[in-house]
Amino acid sequence: MPGFDQILSKRSIFKDVTVLSPHFVPKDLPFRERHISEIMTVLSPALKCQKPRNLIIYGKTGTGKTCCIKKIMEEFEGYRKDKGSSMQYVNCRIYNSRYRILQRILRDYVPELDKSGFGLPFLYEKLIELASTGVQMVIVLDEVDMVKDLDELVYTLTRSNDEIKKGGVSIVGISNKLSFKDALDPRSRSSLYETEMIFEPYTAEQLQKILLQRVDAGFEKNVVEPAAVNLAAAITSQESGDARFALKLLNKAGDVAEQEGRMKLTDHDVESARKMVELDLTMETVNTLPEMHQIVLYAIASITLTGSKYSRLEGVESGFLFSGEVYEEYENTCKKLRKRPRSTRWYKEYLNELDMLGLITTTPSGKGIRGQTTLIKMGPSPASIMEIVRPNLFGVKE
Template structure:
């Protein structure tokens, strides 16, 4: 019989788990001074009753966009004294013009919580409210997730045209560089009055960010400095993504805890990296359409058994022929009682899988069975098969 002590005892590793969560915002954000100042200077006119220019913020995932903007908006609130309001909106959740405007209305007008009003009503009420001379700043985080974004941006522009006092501005944030290409030219020029970039973090920067979190989140003596630096170096090499770096760190800490160790070191960080990689792969696979999953499964199966064809060059580099994978795919489809797609569709699935980093493809040189594609799996085959088969069994 186990003792409850085992389950209520304080962790030897974690001091405060919340600090390691991706939602935690430290008081000091290192290496974002420049961006934070620029954003503050761009929003400051609102504190003097003038409409700021719309701003678009671009940066890859985990470059500190959300936490910097949230910190600036907190500071803004402290100064605004009712003259202006800043509203943070996560567009993953509020992904339509109606939802965005409802969220804005609820945030700025006390007591405005009636669902069921139509968009025109919400618009009129917001116009009245801002018309008394108030500036409303709308932060649209992950703005690329908004459906009918053109409609939303147009509505905001129109509101500004109608208003004599007060106004609405937009701070759009995205990690998709090319999303603006899909916007209508009018939206594009309105959103991009000002542009800011958040670059990926370097190894040194990530190491400092991780050290800051480790001091706050872990028990003293529960980690080596080398382990933190390794996690930072790995994340910098992959992408410069602070969220990824923090994931590795948390996973390493959890592993030490599960193994009942009082400390984590390089070994845990290395193992944690594999786990985090697999988490990411799992997320990607979960979202794949079924035929893509079957193709991936076919590649994994053949990777285990090895290519059936000997090659003229060094044969054992893990590359498979496109043709043999297609054969494997069609035979898997038969087993699953699904009609296989054409070879042409199959080739487009390969491209998609390559884009997601699940495979690598190279063109074979001349002479090896004509001119063909060679394909290699990006991750350990057994793990991938386990993940994919969960879907195919359903």
């Protein structure tokens, strides 16, 4: 048996793995200086006890929204000397309703809130009380599109300003979904969208720089070949421009090299890591989907695996399924699970969302083929989708 001595003295290609973690906030955030300074400008009135305009930030996953806001919060904390202003971060993936968010915001100020059982009116009153002492509150709602009753939340927070005498409440909403604006009702949309800012996906060149900065801090000297960084940047920009993906790619590639006992990380390692990282991300996406979406996905994977009955007959390219046969399979699966299938209107909505997440692609069939219909093709390998979804739905691995 090896001792810890032996294990720890083994040379590693990593100098500091935490630097490669998605939660790490680097000191410099290249290509986001302008965004950071604009956001700081919008929020700066809070530090003079005036109410900042509300702000919405949107951009795809991995464009640096969360780490920029965390950076700005550090600056804000460093600057605000008295208690005249506060900036609070709420992760709406976890706190996903008006009630939970208010409870989260007030928890630090109202000790009784640790015990639950208080109604919304009580929370609201506490919010007014707190702000009325003269506090300018900036509330950051990260992943704001996850909030179930967002219209109500925005209404509550905005309305509170009418009742607060000295202080105020401002909202910074951050969203990964571009389409989420349309889902809001017009009143909350216009309050939330007083200021808008977009984080564009990173280009290959930008990703390369971001990666190089992390390579220096995360890996031992001369371990990572430039070709590996270039490939990781190129693959990522092709797929999404998601910096998190690029970082994961390098991290996994490092694991691969290390497992093979090499002190060099090459572009081949990046290539081998690609499949694993894609599978990891697919898993994350699929596991957070609501059940009905997963059933639809299951239906698509199982028909893809057994082969479409119609595709060949109709001369459609293999891998493409007809919307109707998928719906039938979806109904069958619902029956097996003793769930009530939703109507086709909902089913189309599920398809849309799966498409937006990149799990499937849908295309209209054009005229001639069984009338007008939608063709569906699965993105990731159907076998791996099966492996992820089946235990979620049926509870056991077959």
